[in-house]
Amino acid sequence: MSTPMLEIKDLHVRIEDEGTEILKGVNLVVPRGEVHAIMGRNGSGKSTLSYAISGRDGYEITEGDVLLDGQSILEMEADERAAAGLFLAFQYPIEIPGVATMTFLKAAMNAQRKARGEEELATPEFMKAVRSEASELGIDNDMLKRALNVGFSGGEKKRAEILQMALLKPKMCILDETDSGLDIDALKVVSEGVNTLRGPDRSMLVITHYQRLLNHIVPDRVHVFADGRVVESGDKDLALELESKGYAAFDDKAA
Amino acid sequence: MSIAMPIRLGPAEEALIAQLEGAGAKDAAEALRATGLPNRKLEAYHYTDLKTMLRDVPTANVADGAVTAPKLRIPGAYRVLMANGTASHESTPPNGIIISDESGNALSARDDVLVSMNRGLATSHLKVRLEGSVDPAVHLDYRLSGDARHVATSVLIEVADGATATVVQSFSGSDAAHLGNHGTRIALGKDARLLHIIIDEMEMAARHFHTMEYAIDEKVALTTLGINLGAGLSRTSIFGSFDGGGAHADFSGMNLLDAGQHCDIKLDLTHAVPDTTSTELYKAVVRGDGTSAFQGRIVVAQDAQKTDARMMSQGLMLSDEAQIFTKPELEIYADDVQCGHGATVGDLDENSLFYLMSRGIPKDEAAAILTRAFVQELLDRIEDAELNEALTGMVDEWLVRGDAD
Numbered sequence: 001m002s003t004p005m006l007e008i009k010d011l012h013v014r015i016e017d018e019g020t021e022i023l024k025g026v027n028l029v030v031p032r033g034e035v036h037a038i039m040g041r042n043g044s045g046k047s048t049l050s051y052a053i054s055g056r057d058g059y060e061i062t063e064g065d066v067l068l069d070g071q072s073i074l075e076m077e078a079d080e081r082a083a084a085g086l087f088l089a090f091q092y093p094i095e096i097p098g099v100a101t102m103t104f105l106k107a108a109m110n111a112q113r114k115a116r117g118e119e120e121l122a123t124p125e126f127m128k129a130v131r132s133e134a135s136e137l138g139i140d141n142d143m144l145k146r147a148l149n150v151g152f153s154g155g156e157k158k159r160a161e162i163l164q165m166a167l168l169k170p171k172m173c174i175l176d177e178t179d180s181g182l183d184i185d186a187l188k189v190v191s192e193g194v195n196t197l198r199g200p201d202r203s204m205l206v207i208t209h210y211q212r213l214l215n216h217i218v219p220d221r222v223h224v225f226a227d228g229r230v231v232e233s234g235d236k237d238l239a240l241e242l243e244s245k246g247y248a249a250f251d252d253k254a255a
Numbered sequence: 256m257s258i259a260m261p262i263r264l265g266p267a268e269e270a271l272i273a274q275l276e277g278a279g280a281k282d283a284a285e286a287l288r289a290t291g292l293p294n295r296k297l298e299a300y301h302y303t304d305l306k307t308m309l310r311d312v313p314t315a316n317v318a319d320g321a322v323t324a325p326k327l328r329i330p331g332a333y334r335v336l337m338a339n340g341t342a343s344h345e346s347t348p349p350n351g352i353i354i355s356d357e358s359g360n361a362l363s364a365r366d367d368v369l370v371s372m373n374r375g376l377a378t379s380h381l382k383v384r385l386e387g388s389v390d391p392a393v394h395l396d397y398r399l400s401g402d403a404r405h406v407a408t409s410v411l412i413e414v415a416d417g418a419t420a421t422v423v424q425s426f427s428g429s430d431a432a433h434l435g436n437h438g439t440r441i442a443l444g445k446d447a448r449l450l451h452i453i454i455d456e457m458e459m460a461a462r463h464f465h466t467m468e469y470a471i472d473e474k475v476a477l478t479t480l481g482i483n484l485g486a487g488l489s490r491t492s493i494f495g496s497f498d499g500g501g502a503h504a505d506f507s508g509m510n511l512l513d514a515g516q517h518c519d520i521k522l523d524l525t526h527a528v529p530d531t532t533s534t535e536l537y538k539a540v541v542r543g544d545g546t547s548a549f550q551g552r553i554v555v556a557q558d559a560q561k562t563d564a565r566m567m568s569q570g571l572m573l574s575d576e577a578q579i580f581t582k583p584e585l586e587i588y589a590d591d592v593q594c595g596h597g598a599t600v601g602d603l604d605e606n607s608l609f610y611l612m613s614r615g616i617p618k619d620e621a622a623a624i625l626t627r628a629f630v631q632e633l634l635d636r637i638e639d640a641e642l643n644e645a646l647t648g649m650v651d652e653w654l655v656r657g658d659a660d
Contacts, residue, residue, distance in 0.1 A: 056609050082615035094610040098628025104611075107624060112615035147628075164614060 003070040005172050005203035006030040006053075011064035013052045022048040024228035025064070030172070033200040037214055038207045039239060040225030041247045046207045047091065049225075050176045054088040055081045068172055083115035085171035089161040089178055096148040101160065104148045105130060109167060133166040137193050155186030162193040173197070173204045179213040191216030211243040224250050262291040270312040271372065274405065278315070280375025286368070293368055302548035302580045303490050303519040305368070309462065313403035313434055316340060316378050321400040326427035326456050327649070330641045332394040335383070339399055340406040342381045349391055351418070353384040360411035362438040362466055369464050369492070373438040377409035384413040385420040392421035392642060399428030399435060399461070409438045412451075416444035416472075421639065423452045426465075426485070430458035437465045445499065448476045450637070452646070453508075457485035459515060466492045471531075473499030478636060481508035482646065483518045484653050495524040497531040497559075507536045509630050511653045514543025514576075522551040526562040535566040538630055541577035542657055548580040551596070557588040564592075570600035571629050573622070573657070623654045 006029070013023035022045045030036045040046050052059045053066055055078035065072050073081050096104070110120045121129075134144060137159045149157050158178060165173055175194065179187055194217050198204070206217055214222070214236065222238040223230045224247075231253035232238065242250070264272070268291050275284035292309060293300035322338045333352060335344045348354055360380045362370050383393060399406055414420055426435065435457070443449055457463045463486035471477060483489055495504065510518045520537060539547035549568045570579035583596035603625050611621035630650060637643040 054613050056613075057605065077618065078609060078612035079615050079617045079621075082613055088613050090610065090613075094604075094606050096607050096610070096625070096628060098631035099624060104614075104624075107616055107620070108611075108614035111617060111620065115615060115617075168614065 002032055004029045004067075005032045005069055006205065007067040008053070009065045009067070011049075011052065011066060012062045013048055014060050014062055015048070016058045016060050021062070022228055023052065026229050028223060028230055030203045030205055032203060034220040035198060035204040035206060035217065036221045036223060037219040037239065038205060038223050038225050038230075039209060039211070039242055041209055044225045045228040046209070046225055047176060050088055050174045050207060053174060054078055054086060079111065080115065082168070082170075083112045087165050087168055087170035087173045089158075089165060089173065089175040091177035091180055093149045093157040093161055095150045097150050099148045100145055101148045102130065102144045105144075105164065105167060108164065112168060129167060133163055136166075136196070137163055138189055139163055154181030155183070155189070158182060158186065158190050159193065162190055162197075166193070166197060171202055173202065175204060175206045177208060178206070179208055179210060187213070187216060211239045214239045226250055226253065262289065264288065264291055265306070265310070267309050267312045268292055274312070274315040275372065275375045278376050283371040283375035286371050290368065299367065299521060299550070302550070303488075303517065308488055308517070309434075311432065313405045313432060315376060315405040316407065317404055318378075319401070323398050323400045323427065323429050325396060325398070327396070327425045327454060327645065329392055329394050329423060329645050332392040332423065334394040334396050335381070337379070337381075337395060337397040337408060339404060340379055340408050342379050349389075351385060351387045351389040352393060353386065355382045355384070356380055357382050360440060361409050362440060362468055367466070367492070369436055369490070370438070370466055373407050373409060373436050373466060376405075376407035376436070377438060378407065380409050380411075382411045382413065383422070384415065385418050385422075386415040387418055389418065389420040392423055392639070395422065395424045397424065397426045397435070397437065399431075399433045399457075401429055401431065403432040403434070403460075405434040405436070407436045407438070411440045411442065413442045414444060414447040414449050417446045418444065419448040421450040421452070421642070423454065423642075425454040425456060426463060427456045428458060428461060430460050433457070433461040435461065435463050438468075439465065440468045440470075442470045443472055443475045443477060445473045446475070447472070449478070451477070451479045452637075452642075453479070453481040453491075454649070455481075455483045455485045455489055456649075457489070459487045461486045463489040465490075467494065469493070469495035469504070471495060471497045471499065471502050471504060474501040475499070475504070477502075477504040479504070479506045479508070480633060480636060481520070482511070482649065483508065483520075484511040484649070486518070487515055488517050490519045491521070493520070493522045497524075497526045497533070498528060500528055500530040502531045504533045505536070505636065506533065507633050507636065508538070509633055510539040510541070510547045511630075511650065512539070512541045512545035512547055513656075514545055516545040518546070519548040520550070522549075524552070524564070525554045525556065526559040526564060527556045529558060529560045529562070531559065532563040533565075535564070536633065537568045538633060539568075539570040539579050540573065540626055540629060541570070541579055542573045544574070544576035544578070546578040546580070550582045550584075552584040552586065553594065553596075555585070555587040555589050555592050555594060559589045560591040562589060562592040562594065564594045566596040568598045569629070571626065572600065572602050573626065623657070626654055627651070
C-alpha cells in the first residue's frame, strides 16, 4: 500500500491559554486521491482539528503525530506546511483591508515556489493562470482588484478560497465548513470547483456538520467526530444514516 | 496672589537664551527665561518633555554652503533647496511658481516656546506663491549638513485663489545632533486646492521640530500627509483654521518608528465658520522601544453650524516595548454639527497573520504585508502615480529595514 496522503496518529490537542483538551486521540488515514468527510456537531473539535493540522499558534499538541505524505509536519510553521502541500479552506475567510486580492495571490504563489526552490512566476504567466481559474469559478476581474475578502459576499469568499486552492495546487486540502453561509446556487459553484480539483494525487478532508454538502462533493469515506475523536467510520451512506438518526445516536460511542 | 518662583534653567536653556539674545530676540529670550523649556506638566507637551529631552543645543544658524546628498527625489518636481536654512533654486521657476524672500512671513505669535524661538531665530523668510494650475510639484528640500547645528527656518506657502498645487517638504541631513526648528505657514485662497506632503527623514541623532499653520479660506480643498520616519526626537505642531464656508480638508499622517525614536504630533484645528468639513486620520507603526504620540483637538466655534469633523488615530505596535499615546479631543460650541473621534491601538491581528501564513507566506513577510496594508489607505490618497511610487518606496524601504533587525 502506498503512503497515505494524511495520517493522524492518536492526536491530542489542547488550547494553550485554556488548558482544556479538545482533541482526545484522533486517528485518521486519508489515502492518496481520496476524499474523506468528517461530520460532527458544533463544538466537537472539528475546527480545532483543522487548525492543529495547519499549524495555527495557540494549539498545543500534547501527544500524537500528523504525517503529510509520510512526513511529520508538527515541527513546521504554518507557511512551511503550506509549501509542503497542505491547504486549509477557511470556514470564515479573513478580511484583509489594504491588500488587493491579486497582490495576495501573487505573494502566496511566489512564496510557495520560493520555498520549493522554484523560480518566481513572471507576471504575464501569473495573470494568465489567475484569469483562467477565476473565470471557471465565476470570479470577475473587479473582485480580484478589491481588498482580500473585504466586502465579499459569503459566496464570493468561498469561491475565493477555492480559487486559491486551484492556484496553489496543494496535495492535501482541508475544507472547513465550506458550505456555511452558502445558498444552493453558490454551493453548486463551489462544489463543482472542488470536484474539478479531485485527482489521483490530491486528497481532501471535508469538514461539515450538515449532510447537504456531501450530495455535491461525494466522499469516499465518512468519519463521525464526537468529543474530540473519531467514533465511527463508514462509506458515504454513513452520512445519510447520521442525517436520519442524528448525532445523539453516536454520542455513546464517544464515552 | 501667587509669587512666581524662579525657574531653574539647565545648560540647554541657557544656550538657547544666549542664542535668542544674540539674534536680538529679547522678548523670546525673556519668555524662555521665565518659563524654561516646556515640561510634561504643560498639556501641549505632556508626551514630549523638552526640558528633559533637549539636553544640548548646537551652534545656531551657521551658513557654510555645505550640502548633504538628496535623500528623496520626486520625478518632475521643481526643487527648492533649503541647505542649512538657506534657500536656493537652480532655474527660473516654471509658470505659476513665484519665489521671493521677504519678511513678514513668520509664524503667528503663540504661547509656545518652539514658536517663539522660531520667530526669534529664523533667518530665511522664503515665500512661495502658487498661481493657477501649477503642474510640477514644488519640492522644498531641507537638508542639514556637517556637525550638529541649530537651524530655524520660516516659509510661507501662498496658494492663490483658484490655484491647484502640490507641495512636498522633506527634511534630511547628516547623522549629527542637529536641532531643526521649522515654521511653515500655508495660506489657502478661495477655491484653492493643495496637496501638502511633509516628510521627516532626518537621521537618528537629530532633533526635529516643525510648526505648521494653515489658513483655510472658502471652498478650499486641502489634503495633507505627514510621513515621519526619521529623527530620534521629533515634534510636529499643526494649527489650522477654517475661515471660509464650503471648505474641506483631510489631514493625515503616519509615524513609522524604530527603537530609540520619539515622535509627537499635535493637531489643533478650529472650524470657525459654518459649513466646513474635515477628516483627520493619523497612524503610527512602532518597532522596538519607539514612542509615538498624537494629540488632536478640534474646536467647533459657536457659529460654525453644519461642521462635520471626523478624527481617528490608529496605532500598530510591532513589539512589546513599543509605546503609543493618543489623545483626541473635541470642543464643540455649535449645536448642529456632526463630529466624532476614535482611537485604536493594537498589535498585528493573529487571524490575519495565520491566514497569510496558511497560504505559504513566511511570518516576516506576512507581517510586512499587514503593516503595509495598515498604512495603505493613506498612500491611496496620493493620486499622482510618480509621487505615490516615491512615497510607497519609502514606506517599503522602512518595512524591509525591519526585517533586517
